[in-house]
Amino acid sequence: MEKIDDIIKLIDSKEEEKNQNLLLKYLKHWPWFLALCLLGAFVGYFIFRNSPSAYEVTSRLLVKNEETELSSVQAFNSPRPDARGSSNIEKQIGILQSYSLYKKALANLNWDYSWYQKRLLYYKDLYNNDPFELVIPPNAINAKGGVIEVIMLNDSEYNIQVTGETYLNGYAQEINIDKNLKFGEPFTNEFYNFTLNRKNAVVDETYMLLFNNLDAQTANYMGKTQIFTEQENSNIITISITGNALQKEADFINELTDVFIEFGMEARSSRSKSSEDFINEQLERLKNSLTTSEEKFSDYRRNNQVMNLGQEAQSVYSRLEEIEQEQYLTQLQLDYYKNLQQYIDDANKIEEMVNPSVVGITDSNLSGMLSKLMELYSRREVLSYTVQEKNPAILILEKEIKVVRDGLEESLKSQLIATESKMNSLQQRYLEIQARLRRLPETEKNLISIQREFELNNEIYTYMLQKKTEASISTASIVPEIQVIDPAIVEASRKTGPNLILNLAIGIAGGGILPFILITFLIIFNNKIETITEVEKGSRIPVLEGIMKHKYKSTLPVIQHPRSGIAESFRGLKTNINTLIEGTGSKVISINSLVPGEGKSFISANLAAVLSKTNKKVLLIGADLHKPTLHEFLKVKESIGLRDFLAGEKNIDEIITSTSIPNLNFVQTGTAIENPSDLLDGSKFEKLIDYTRSLFDYIIIDNAPLLLIPDAILTSQFSDISLFVLRIGYSHKAQIKQINKAVDFNRIERSAIVLNDTPESGYGYGYGYRKKYWKKGYGEYKIPKSSV
Template sequence: MKKANKEHEIDLRSWLFKFRSRWYLFAGFTLLALAVAYVYVKSSERIYAFHSTLLLGDQQTGSKKAQELLELLHVQDKGIKVEDEIGLLKSADMIKSALQRLDFSTSYYKVPDHWLNSGFDLIKQEQFETTPYIVELDTSGIQLVDVPFEVKVLNDKEYELTVEGENVPRYNFNRHEVLGYVPYISFTKVLKFGEPYTDENISFTLRRNKKGAGEPPAKKHYFVLNSLESQVGQRLATLNIDPIERDSRVLELSTKGTIPDKEMLFLNTLMDVYVARDLEEKNTNGRKTLEFIDSQIATLTDSLKQSKQALSSFRSANRISNIDAQANSTYERLSQLEIDKAKLSTDRQYYAAILEEIENNQGFTEAVSPAVAGVQNPILANLFLELSDLNKQKAGYKTSATQINPMLKEVDGKIASIRSAIIANLKNLISSADIAIRETEKRITTLETTLAKQPEHERRLADLKGQADFIDKKYEFLQEKRAEAAISLATNTTDKKIVDRASFWGNGPVNVKPNMIYLLALLLGLAIPAGLIVLIDNVDNTIQGKNDISSITNIPFLGVIAHGSKSDKLAVKTNPKSAIAESFRSIRINLQYLLSSTNFKVVGITSSISGEGKTFCSVNLSHEFALSGKRTILIESDMRKPTFGKYFNVSSEVGLSTYLNQDMIADEVIQKTDIENLDIIPCGPIPENAIHLLELPRMNKLIEELRGKYDFIVIDTPPIGYVSEFFVLMKHMDTNIYVVKHKYTNKELLNQVNELYAAKKIKNIHIIINDLNFDKTYEYGYKRKASYYYV
């Protein structure tokens, strides 16, 4: 748990050591960054900020009198919206109108005579009024735009004009349109100031400018002709318009550019065009209002005459007098007829209901329906009375006679006859009622027609009088409003107001601030190498020091071997006072101290892969044992890739392979060295089945025999990561040394030995770090100060 927490801790001193050890990276990147910053500061055009303010006025547009008139005429009022006005100010049409007032179609540039411009034109400066020449365009001709025209002043009268470009637009400044493209153009001509030059692609005149007489000489002068569309695009890209506060009608206009006079002139002209256009729109609205009133007055004059003439003609034609008495008499007669019509309609409905009951109700012949109680017709009433008497007779006969009784049949016949008479009588009554109703309706229609004529005359007369009065009042109203609109148009003013004219914004350029740029370059010069070091350190998955060992494995750490020359293979012998010799001396002492309680003799030295220096460690550790007075023998068990020939003058004809493969004794394969107390057994001829030889009982016999003759037996074993010989030899060893190389061994290679150690399949194993450079690791940086102890 403690180890996991340490993985997330940041060792600042360790990182400072890593940064300090690579100081040259910081120095190089810092110098490079400062050099780039210097070039940027010198070559960048200075861009300045400018601003102005504009008041939108009240929420009405146009003449106030016209607005009042439009309100009375129920015309919808449209107030100012700040967003709409901002959109209008930033519209391409508004900017185009402002640019057409200005002479920005030609942009002048110079390339100063500076050492940065010796190879390339890095520093360029735009000029406005201090140019050594002025270009006068012939707008009726064709011009080449968006291509530089280089001008070299030869003397007061002549200049050299050079132009070169591809796909250059041919532009008409009168119509503001591109007429085509020139695929390629290149020429140099000597021309005279003040004389027009015209060809199929260009037409202008260059004149000397007195304002530019005192300008210092430059490496190059050139100008570019700009189409109106490109100028509008440039202005749209730099122009910003915002209210100074939310819901405020004061707008702040800001822009950026390299020429202060040019940018302020543009802002002021844009505001002037906006205000002038607003006044023109108001005047236009006022004139339209006056024209509208005049047209209405002209129409009302004719209408007034016509209405008065119509009123007089109507009175004469209809001889209208007092018609109230006639109207009352006609209303009384009409009311009486409506009552008669209602009575006739009721009687008819009554007769129709009786007829329907008689025709549909079969039992009606046996009993009189209650509906007939109110019958007023005497004939019909008598028939119903007769029918009632016959029904009574029939009821009497039924009590004492059968159905075939002659008297009963006679009564039934009479009942049927009377029933037919009643139906015929009802139909006649209904028909008579229909005739009477139609006649009454005709009389009602006649009276209504007569009555309708009288109020129509009165209504028509009232309409004519009202229309004449309305036209007369409207005519007087419009005459009054016409006078007001004429006064308003004569005194019309704009509601837009320029509050602040264009001025500088800030204390200097907004794009180039040397102190800040140099500070940023310095920070980048330090941050980039620091980031690279951090990145490399995180990407590098090799062993960097003891801390890496302790973080990825629990195997005990024995010590480190100092970094040395590759040619110094027997460092313990050739340079006994070196840091490498001292490292092996320290490992030998640590090993003896840790295993003092055990009677260890056999030391196995291995590693993960080839190249980590296990043979180098085996040879020098054996030499250190021998120098301490211990009889030591070194066995080369790596029979796949023998390397003892690089360290000792040995014979490769006999060795471990011949001992295991043939019937030889140990003394025949043991070879003496020029080092006292140190013998070796090289691998001998390389066998085809190395692992099988190591598994033979003779290997165990050899180790046991050597235990009796030597104090220490050091076995240089094959790497664990490649072959399996180490696991065969492991049973013979009293202790094992696992070699990892500084900044060479990958951390993941320790997974295998970690698993073996965790499963307790390896006993007494220790780790050492080989080839550790004290100057490149913070953990052992203190040993650099002890260099005077070593030779």
């Protein structure tokens, strides 16, 4: 169990270290975050100062619930007490959201064109404040979509520019116009035909004229208009628009409300109108028949000198008149049932059906189901504007329509059977009366026939007049189902933007996110070494004490700043090297790098200086025969050195020179020659190392970059240890594998990696205590130049 706990703790510590390293990668770029957050805040404030004010304009409508008699079928489909009310609200909102209502409202407002004034970051809508008077000739066509830029040059002249694309005559056409005109001069071409007169425009201001596309306007307002109920099951609808032109948005909401109410009134009065049209048609026909029958009745009585009927004839006449009137109404009802049965699946035809009461049908159950079916058809039509056929709301509505339609069909079948039976009974009675009529004298029989026709037309005409009066009263009693509680007015608007705090917050957040994304991108695609952990994971050789990053301008900070953090890191490196190199005697240390710029020569010079401070004799050899820099670190002039010895021109004692640092001697690279690498192939370099081992405690060899020149491989075979320098934030991760390969391939027995430019905390171990510790008690101390 203890081993498992140790493993878990190790995993947790590794994960914590990984997270800390990742956090450090972000934190070290804190100036980026600070600068971009400040920039974001400035941009947010700038946008706030140069953005138009936005206002929310609202209107509130009350939807009245009118109680109607519901059939058992309706009750079955509306088990909840508020089902009809909530469904009616949904229906009204669906109607309000329909494309046709928006388009009609915009067409009524007649917004054929709009004027805007160009501002820094937006275009200000000049609603009801046109800068120019626009005169459009009758039947003139102006291209939609192209933005017309108008600049007033002086009191009598203006410049007009149009660029862009428009659809004219059925295909897209490019517009490119730049022209100066005088006020009152027609602007006529293949795209436009209008005249501008001066109104209240300002010289040198830029104005934009846009001829509006009605469909585009409709889509725009449908997108920005919000329609909702304030609370669940509430019968109050709120219409809201947020925009920059207050009066414009208020006018649109009010016009949309008027069109919505008008639509509801038309829908509710359509059946009454159908009834009135049917009655008027019947009255016109009956009026002609009544006039004709009245003239025949008067002529027959005058010509045959018959004024009144006998008792038997009067009885037959009364019975016959009663039966024929009843037959007429029953036939109307029978035709009504058949038409309703035929059109029950046709929403448009059934909407044209007259009220059943017009033809004397008083069945409240049938009337209720017919009204319910019409309402459901209307709801389905409204929903079809905004949802697809497979939408759950449509599917539920279709099921409800089917239930009501099936119930209405069953009721119609039973009514048809009863009405046809009644017609047969009336026909039988009619035949019996006809038999009695045939037994009367010829004169009375003819008079009865003529009088019966007149009286029948007169009574039916009177009945229809009564129904017309009822239909007119019904139409007049129709009131809007929608009542405007609060119209949209400018005074009741609410300012919604711009918001200074929100703009600043977005700006700061954007400024913080941008460097985060950039740094994340750099981390993902960065192939450079960032932490010691990355080196330790990839290296198969020891990783020694890192050399701390410093800000000193001195080339030898271990001498100028002996108590600094970087001096401590070199002392730690010295300790680690002594630990790796076993035994006594002179120690030869080879300092290598794979590419230039990793700090190889800097480490060589400062390591040699630190070793010399321990009263050890140190020899520093500049073995970079191609691009030497060691003399610059020691502040000495170039002179004879290793090249001259290897070429046989100088002996060993001649090339070894002392330096200003006690116990530190220096072998310079020497005189420049061609192909210096060939000099290392001989045995003279080995003789140099063997000879100097007896004179010095430490020999530091500063080699050329390994990936450019293989000289380091030749010198490493004479070294006790080969150190490979990698620089944090500079060396590539792939170099770790290349060091592994170089060590394995060349069979270097003792080697290690030294990290350069490590941060002041988080990377050290061993003797290197870092800035946190060396400043405590020791502090910074700088040796005077005279002491060096």
